[in-house]
Amino acid sequence: MKSFLGAALVLLAASSPxxxxxxxxxxxxxxxxVVTEGSKQEELVIAPGQTVQFCFSSCFVTMxxxxxxxxxxxxxxxxxxxRARIK
Amino acid sequence: MPPAxxxxxxxxxxxxxxxxxxxxxxxxxxxxxxxVAAVLLAGATFGAVASAAAQDxxxxxxxxxxxxxxxTEATSGRFGGGSLSIYDEQRPVIDEVSxxxxxxxxxxDRYANDDAQLVEARIELERLARQVxxxxxxxxxxxxxxxxxxxxxxPPPGDGMPAEPEITSTERADLLRRxxxxxxxxxxxxxxxxxxxxxxxxxxxxxxxLFTSTLSKRYDIGNxxxxxxxxxxxxxxxxLRRTIMxxxxxxxxxxxxxxxxxxxxxxxxAAVLAFGARRLFGxxxxxxxxxxxxxxxxxxxxxxSTLMPSVTLLVFLSATFYLYDTFKILRADIGQMxxxxxxxxxxxxxxxxxxxAALGPDRPNWRLVPVDSASARKLYWLAxxxxxxxxxxxxxxxxxxxxxxxxxxxxxxxxVATVIVGLxxxxxxxxxxxxxxxxxxxxxxxxxxxxxxxIGTMTAALLGYIGFARFMSQQIVVTGAIASxxxxxxxxxxxxxxxxxxxxxxxxxxxxxRFKLEETALDQLGLVASIATYILVVCVGVPxxxxxxxxxxxxxxxxxxxxxxxxxxxxxxxxxxGIATGIVIFFIGYFITRGFQGWLDxxxxxxxxxxxxxxxxxxTAVGYAGIALAALVGISAAGIDLSNLALVAxxxxxxxxxxxxxxVSNFVSGLILLAERPFKAGDWxxxxxxxxxxxxxxxxxxxxxTFQRQTVILPNSELINAAVGNxxxxxxxxxxxxxxxxxxxxxxxxxxxxxxxxxxxxxxxxKNPEPFxxxxxxxxxxxxxxxxxxxxxxxGGLSVQNDIRFAIxxxxxxxxxxxxxxxxxxxxxxxxxxxxxxxxxLATEPEPEPETKAASGVAGADVVxxxxxxxxxxxxxxxxxxxxxxx
Numbered sequence: 001m002k003s004f005l006g007a008a009l010v011l012l013a014a015s016s017p018x019x020x021x022x023x024x025x026x027x028x029x030x031x032x033x034v035v036t037e038g039s040k041q042e043e044l045v046i047a048p049g050q051t052v053q054f055c056f057s058s059c060f061v062t063m064x065x066x067x068x069x070x071x072x073x074x075x076x077x078x079x080x081x082x083r084a085r086i087k
Numbered sequence: 088m089p090p091a092x093x094x095x096x097x098x099x100x101x102x103x104x105x106x107x108x109x110x111x112x113x114x115x116x117x118x119x120x121x122x123v124a125a126v127l128l129a130g131a132t133f134g135a136v137a138s139a140a141a142q143d144x145x146x147x148x149x150x151x152x153x154x155x156x157x158x159t160e161a162t163s164g165r166f167g168g169g170s171l172s173i174y175d176e177q178r179p180v181i182d183e184v185s186x187x188x189x190x191x192x193x194x195x196d197r198y199a200n201d202d203a204q205l206v207e208a209r210i211e212l213e214r215l216a217r218q219v220x221x222x223x224x225x226x227x228x229x230x231x232x233x234x235x236x237x238x239x240x241x242p243p244p245g246d247g248m249p250a251e252p253e254i255t256s257t258e259r260a261d262l263l264r265r266x267x268x269x270x271x272x273x274x275x276x277x278x279x280x281x282x283x284x285x286x287x288x289x290x291x292x293x294x295x296x297l298f299t300s301t302l303s304k305r306y307d308i309g310n311x312x313x314x315x316x317x318x319x320x321x322x323x324x325x326x327l328r329r330t331i332m333x334x335x336x337x338x339x340x341x342x343x344x345x346x347x348x349x350x351x352x353x354x355x356x357a358a359v360l361a362f363g364a365r366r367l368f369g370x371x372x373x374x375x376x377x378x379x380x381x382x383x384x385x386x387x388x389x390x391x392s393t394l395m396p397s398v399t400l401l402v403f404l405s406a407t408f409y410l411y412d413t414f415k416i417l418r419a420d421i422g423q424m425x426x427x428x429x430x431x432x433x434x435x436x437x438x439x440x441x442x443x444a445a446l447g448p449d450r451p452n453w454r455l456v457p458v459d460s461a462s463a464r465k466l467y468w469l470a471x472x473x474x475x476x477x478x479x480x481x482x483x484x485x486x487x488x489x490x491x492x493x494x495x496x497x498x499x500x501x502x503v504a505t506v507i508v509g510l511x512x513x514x515x516x517x518x519x520x521x522x523x524x525x526x527x528x529x530x531x532x533x534x535x536x537x538x539x540x541x542i543g544t545m546t547a548a549l550l551g552y553i554g555f556a557r558f559m560s561q562q563i564v565v566t567g568a569i570a571s572x573x574x575x576x577x578x579x580x581x582x583x584x585x586x587x588x589x590x591x592x593x594x595x596x597x598x599x600x601r602f603k604l605e606e607t608a609l610d611q612l613g614l615v616a617s618i619a620t621y622i623l624v625v626c627v628g629v630p631x632x633x634x635x636x637x638x639x640x641x642x643x644x645x646x647x648x649x650x651x652x653x654x655x656x657x658x659x660x661x662x663x664x665g666i667a668t669g670i671v672i673f674f675i676g677y678f679i680t681r682g683f684q685g686w687l688d689x690x691x692x693x694x695x696x697x698x699x700x701x702x703x704x705x706x707t708a709v710g711y712a713g714i715a716l717a718a719l720v721g722i723s724a725a726g727i728d729l730s731n732l733a734l735v736a737x738x739x740x741x742x743x744x745x746x747x748x749x750x751v752s753n754f755v756s757g758l759i760l761l762a763e764r765p766f767k768a769g770d771w772x773x774x775x776x777x778x779x780x781x782x783x784x785x786x787x788x789x790x791x792x793t794f795q796r797q798t799v800i801l802p803n804s805e806l807i808n809a810a811v812g813n814x815x816x817x818x819x820x821x822x823x824x825x826x827x828x829x830x831x832x833x834x835x836x837x838x839x840x841x842x843x844x845x846x847x848x849x850x851x852x853x854k855n856p857e858p859f860x861x862x863x864x865x866x867x868x869x870x871x872x873x874x875x876x877x878x879x880x881x882x883g884g885l886s887v888q889n890d891i892r893f894a895i896x897x898x899x900x901x902x903x904x905x906x907x908x909x910x911x912x913x914x915x916x917x918x919x920x921x922x923x924x925x926x927x928x929l930a931t932e933p934e935p936e937p938e939t940k941a942a943s944g945v946a947g948a949d950v951v952x953x954x955x956x957x958x959x960x961x962x963x964x965x966x967x968x969x970x971x972x973x974x
Contacts, residue, residue, distance in 0.1 A: 062277075068273035
């Protein structure tokens, strides 16, 4: 009985995924990402070693070295050496 | 996004005869979609969220396989013409989106006053936004590739370094160029996305303005209530009859078969649903007359008897309309009118059943609200009539719109309808139910609310604010119905959580029979069920109300999603879903641990004949390890960042360390006890002044039960740091010593033999090691002997000691051996001692007279004879002055 309840709860929890992109700054200096979400464009400042969650639906991101990416949520971005990589 | 009105007929009174036939199909399908989605809300919420998540990666996934082809070619090291394919592919897409955006922009400008058009445009724009995003995402793998390759090649050589081969520098230049192109294109996509979203925002603003202007627009009543209006009404009725007859003729001549087929199919669907519902919920839908049901049964009957017929009717109507539309039986104008008619029928029926169930005008035992029968009947009729009038107004307005009737007619109809609704609300407000204690009927807060609403509506209508009055009356009916249903849902949730209520329901009894659950477990399940019901009611009711008030489905899901995943308070953000996931994972881990413990103990260790103490130790250790692991996993799943905690913990560690010294010491001692097992549960131990049986070894302390049945809880550190004696450590073998002293003068050898014989003859005394009688000492008062013997079970030693001692006492009694008291030899120096007569002789002598005693002089030595046991010999004491009486 308990396992049945547990299984039901697991299904419930699993059916709602967490959608947010996150960026991790592996450098020793502050990096700035330009995030365009909806109709707004804003700068996202990430301190060294910090992980920030942003972009809950979909957005465009411009990296410090000029690369542009379109994110649809759930991606993990790692910044190292000024270059960004998406996992 | 700001709200606007969906189904309410925002009367495009300025547009007059403007019609858009292409819109009809989509509008009515929109209504269809909306209603069906509203009914299947619970599943749809998850589905919508999941599909929103799935929708975006899908186009990317579709584009990715195409790109994979280019990728495999590219990774071979040569970048040929195939690498341009992704660029060439997406460029036209983006151009297309750009063109579509321009078209939509002009459309929005043109239809700035048509709410339905704006909604359509918004849906289109959202689709475009998704397309643009997908195009942007499609470039991602290519960009990653180029970056990887650039890294491989390495940076260009600096000054003074040897020049690199030309191929490399060409390749690098090429790659950089391509990257720049792609970035530029993504930049264009980004700009497009921003534009699209700006246009969506603009649509929202326009709709909001439209809504406000509709509500605040004032019409000229006088103009409407003139004689010309009656003439208009007549002509409209004629025109309507003509239209309908034309359609009927068209159907009967060409589409009769399709009509019958469609109707039959719809009926079949509804019938299946009705029968299925009756089979599953039959008893819970019937309100048996004369029964006296509990509140929970009443609620459940009310709920099911409202929901199931309404859903059946809804399915029938939706299916009919959908099938008619598919078989092209409907014409555009007829379709609109029919759709509005169906909508109204569904809502009015729902309100009717709801009022009937809640107020129970003819079934006082099943009534949900505490009112008397007369008031219940009045309220029922008033509620139902309000719904009918409002619905009729809605349908007639749609008819006006379709037939293109003049404005004055529309205003007149709406005026009449809203005034009637206002009157009905006022009448409802005047209904004061009699109180049970027969006191005077008072106005409750609810009465005042209804009065206010009714007067407000009438005033607004009579003053000319027809739009506002219509909006109010429609909202009162629909939101009121949904709110009443939610209220009944809350009541039922509360009733389920009442003690013992869940146990008595059909579901509770089924669980009891099937899973063999006990009362307390069922009670707790009842609490869980009531919480689930609360959540379900909120999740279904609130979006329905919001949809009514003009919010879009997309808005609602976005909000719900944002609420669930990210709540930010200042700089701290947490996620409800994350926390729920963490809790669920912890409980799963907990149950797994328990199950594993039980399996390990019951199957593996019991069958392996491991002894009880070891099993207990392993079981406890596994339990703690499992729970710690589950907690860690749960916390990390909840997304709680433990690094902040670590900082705080580091700072406090000094103080905490000092304070928790003893606790940690106990904890570690507990672990050592579990591992080393100097004693196990059931052992008889002596720890300092406490002696007893070990009952339980916990992490912090050990429970010992003394023989007085007092439980002493000893901290583990005491057991580790001090000496602990364990009588039953390896086995229950133990030695018992019985000391006995015999009088001087007895034959020691004889006694020795006797004692040995007694010891050997007891059945519990072990023969190996043999009992031994030890001649311990020439004591002060006695010859000290000690019997030493071993028992197999030292815990039963007391009774053996009793037996042996009794045996000794009897044997000594038989043989006449004396066990002495402590003895003292007393030496009196320089005293004249004579032995007097024993006490028995003294008793027969007469008592001498006092005067004769004095006269007779010395009669002899009067010795004080103390009463003594005849066996005991005592030296008699004498008064040394006795011979000197004549002084």
